[in-house]
């Protein structure tokens with residue numbers, strides 16, 4: 069019976085393949101800790117909803133202290149009270165906070181949130197990759213020479229600690245739309261994550277394709293919120309999928325296409341590690357000269373106020389347009405379908421995210437940060453890296469981004485990726501009737517304006 073082991077859970081809300089937990093369990097009785105942190109970017113409403121349920125499900129599996137505050141104060145204090153050794157799985161933002169806690173507690177940190185550590189993947193000259201294809205080749209090569217070896221669920225000896233007595237009262241506020249809709253679509257927690265993953269693998273095994281472009285018949289894993297909160301480790305997903313590809317060569321192309329997509333998640337996080345202010349700053353500085361419509365602090369969040377903000381600043385006409393986009397009332401079927409799917413389910417098909425983002429930033433000329441903030445608050449999978457990274461990709465201001473001049477035509481995108489209008493019919497049935505509104509701006513004219521604005525920006529070096 070060794071010393072008490074305190075495992076600080078963050079975005080790793082699982083028992084399986086959890087290196088920190090496995091190391092702790094080997095050393096002594098274990099108690100978990102979750103901190104509702106008052107440092108860093110406040111978590112969005114939908115993600116908070118998910119996280120609350122995921123933390124609750126972990127607390128059914130081991131004693132868990134739930135605290136709130138600044139971890140630099142909370143974690144050392146609880147470790148002292150319990151005379152415990154501290155462990156956690158690394159994260160790639162708030163690294164200064166973790167460094168301070170480590171100094172104070174002598175904690176041990178472990179990998180597991182990503183497929184590869186950001187410092188382990190670099191170009192020949194030792195700098196970080198800014199382009200996805202060579203990055204992904206380097207990750208694939210690293211994983212081929214050292215394939216992930218997921219740890220099973222460790223045998224736990226729960227510490228005899230009164231976790232409830234050590235916990236702060238934690239209020240998990242509910243987004244106002246959650247009760248009616250999110251609960252019907254979202255199933256947080258490690259058990260649900262495993263079920264979903266196994267179901268996806270079963271589909272591949274039965275010959276189904278992986279296709280992240282088909283809006284009508286979703287053929288992707290749906291794992292993003294589970295990975296976001298670490299209910300599954302990417303290493304486990306990699307190992308199981310690669311094993312499936314080995315067993316069933318006929319499905320290998322689909323299995324590897326899915327894993328390549330998973331590498332985008334690592335890319336976003338590696339970029340954030342090197343560019344910690346990616347959520348607020350254009351990666352390509354030239355875009356600082358772009359004439360985005362932008363009203364700082366105009367969008368307070370996805371609670372009722374968000375829909376009332378049009379009256380906040382009469383000078384900012386674009387706030388009307390922003391509100392129409394948020395509500396899914398742009399008059400562009402595919403954009404409206406995506407935005408309504410987001411509101412109803414807390415998620416949105418990747419293709420629709422790209423098209424809705426392009427409409428906002430290019431056709432409406434609204435700053436990507438307004439879109440990023442809306443997604444931050446309403447997506448259950450919103451995270452510090454993937455959300456700003458992908459917004460900057462869509463807006464053209466990011467690394468390896470879609471070139472600005474490639475403005476998606478949402479009508480052609482619909483023809484191509486939702487040819488039978490199944491997706492649109494599901495979310496915006498009126499789009500298929502003559503009663504549907506006209507697009508808020510003309511598709512071709514707004515594209516022209518976007519390209520003119522881009523040309524103007526290009527004169528700045």
Ligand SMILES: Cc1cc2nc3c(=O)[nH]c(=O)nc-3n(C[C@H](O)[C@H](O)[C@H](O)COP(=O)(O)OP(=O)(O)OC[C@H]3O[C@@H](n4cnc5c(N)ncnc54)[C@H](O)[C@@H]3O)c2cc1C
Pocket residue numbers: 280288289290291292293295296326329330331332333334336416417418419421422425443447449450451454455456458459462
């Ligand atoms: C504007 C915009 C914002 C986005 N914001 C987020 C976000 O906050 N969080 C998030 O997880 N994804 C985000 N994405 C990426 C992507 O849309 C989702 O990961 C995807 O829709 C999840 O569906 P899935 O789990 O079925 O993915 P699958 O197609 O099954 O892919 C497997 C996994 O790979 C990862 N992945 C796939 N595509 C991407 C990508 N482009 N970038 C990063 N990771 C990826 C996800 O973890 C996903 O679960 C965003 C995309 C856009 C265009």
